[in-house]
Amino acid sequence: MDLRSRVNAALKQAMKDKDSERVSTLRLINAAIKDKDIAARGAGAEEATGCEEGDVLAILGKMTKQRQESARAYEEGGRLDLAERETREVEIIAEFLPKQLDEDEVAKAIQTAITATGAGSIRDMGKVMGELKSRYTGRMDFGKVGPMVKDHLCASAG
Structure with a gap:
């Protein structure tokens, strides 16, 4: 099962479980993937298939890094509630990333x-x-x- 399918399956399950935080994060992932698809179509590349697995991995990596930086900034600003939310989003996104190399x-x-x-x-x-x-x-x-x-x-x- 490719990443796109795994994200969609997880989104459907989160909707059934009424896990609003998870649904929100998974929708953000889908939106980022669709943005990349649209950008690829606009460039005339990969018209039928959209972005590839490597592109999706890059998107997930970028989203993880953004949230880690945001969590750090929120912690420095004393907004621990927002930092926790960003950290939970990182955990959800990380479920779809391959194991990191040591x-x-x-x-x-x-x-x-x-x-x-x-x-x-x-x-x-x-x-x-x-x-x-x-x-x-x-x-x-x-x-x-x-x-x-x-x-x-x-x-x-x-």
Whole structure:
């Protein structure tokens, strides 16, 4: 079952369970997916199918990151009620994301990507990041991975 179908099935179940918070979050996910579909159609790409599984994973990753940042901001502002709501939304979204790689797995993935792309210097960072994104979308935080790739490339060049 693809992600889109899983989200829709979860939405139907949440409606039956009268879980308004879950329904709200799942509707936000569906809206983001439909926005991406519309954008893809406007660009003339993938007219019949809409966005692909990787696009949906990227959307979910972005939504998770946005809510984590919002929760942090609410905590700093003393709005713990809003921070809790954002945290619960992150938990709901995370149900649809694949298991995140741990630090050792990320380091191995980076080394594999460097080898696969033949990267030898910091100038090849884009190639390595592209390789990682094609294989591990939704399974690692690329904001944290970028500096790690940079460190690996600087260490191998020096």
